[in-house]
């Protein structure tokens with residue numbers, strides 16, 4: 001593992017987090033995108049790496065085997081936090097809540113992480129993961145069949161737990177909440193990731209959180225969300241697979257924080273490497 005960044009508090013020396021998502025091992029997998037992401041991670045100092053779900057395509061064993069190898073390479077570079085996506089979820093194990101919900105993430109737990117909602121604290125950064133990939137459990141199912149198996153959901157208990165974990169972070173830490181489903185409506189897809197998105201936004205904004213890291217929508221986003229309960233930055237990472245929308249380039253995000261500001265910048269794939277652009281957002285941490 002690379003040496004941790006020295007003085008890794010969100011002070012004079014910025015803390016830096018790499019955010020990638022939606023690798024989709026299986027037929028959408030693009031080796032060049034993943035190789036470029038690994039090369040970027042290895043070439044710079046990152047305090048942590050966020051991988052926000054959809055490691056697999058159809059939750060198949062051979063897909064998870066490949067994802068496990070890639071995850072090991074990221075983990076050799078910096079501490080990681082990962083959460084499951086809907087493509088990592090065996091929704092058929094518990095359709096509409098019938099069946100065995102414990103089997104929804106059986107393979108994910110075996111190959112990726114036995115903990116579905118990890119808390120990872122490294123010097124300068126506290127990260128809390130939420131499992132929004134609820135398959136067809138009630139918290140994710142809507143009255144629209146098009147949403148089934150795709151839309152995410154979170155319970156009141158999950159929000160409460162995440163809020164308590166984030167509040168327990170050391171003073172000055174960059175605080176990240178990580179989940180798979182997008183919390184803002186996709187510009188290109190026009191779709192919300194979560195059931196009851198307004199409730200989710202209010203609850204997240206009320207937390208002690210700087211940045212919410214998401215994937216799923218396959219569109220990069222760096223937005224400030226302002227609610228009556230608070231505000232935060234969205235780091236929506238595009239996919240590293242070939243499932244980019246509108247033939248746009250693959251992209252990943254870099255989160256950088258000092259004591260006073262946090263910036264999320266998207267980096268787009270171009271000629272074998274990720275380069276800065278096309279968007280960034282900065283928020284003061286006051």
Ligand SMILES: [Fe+2]
Nearest residue numbers: 022054216239
């Ligand atoms: Fe995806």
Ligand SMILES: [Fe+2]
Nearest residue numbers: 054085086216
């Ligand atoms: Fe997804």
